[in-house]
Amino acid sequence: MTLHRHCDAGRLSSVLSDDGQRLIDLSELIRAYGEPPSYKTPNTPQKLPRRYTQHERDTLLLNELQALRDQVTALQQEVSELRRLPAPELPPSEPQSTPQDASTPIKGFDDLLQRFESRR
Numbered sequence: 001m002t003l004h005r006h007c008d009a010g011r012l013s014s015v016l017s018d019d020g021q022r023l024i025d026l027s028e029l030i031r032a033y034g035e036p037p038s039y040k041t042p043n044t045p046q047k048l049p050r051r052y053t054q055h056e057r058d059t060l061l062l063n064e065l066q067a068l069r070d071q072v073t074a075l076q077q078e079v080s081e082l083r084r085l086p087a088p089e090l091p092p093s094e095p096q097s098t099p100q101d102a103s104t105p106i107k108g109f110d111d112l113l114q115r116f117e118s119r120r
Helices: 001-007 026-033 054-084 109-120
Strands: none
Touching: none
């Protein structure tokens, strides 16, 4: 093969990978053989976005508006149904401990909250 002969002759440099394969960098191929020829692709006209008439635009906007109104109505109905549900049961309240004096160190948020509530 020509690439192997050119590597052996020193015209093309390569490196060996860990598994013993010869690797050639693309920039080395371009240096040795030059840029590949580029072929022009036929110009395909770009598809322009469809232009809507004013009537079509209005119809699309009215359809979107109606869909949004339907969505709002459904959400309002759901909120109304949720309001009709009984309130969830509250867990039994814990007996309040005696307020601590200011000299006792605060052990957590509960202690801090109790101190603020005891000042009321």
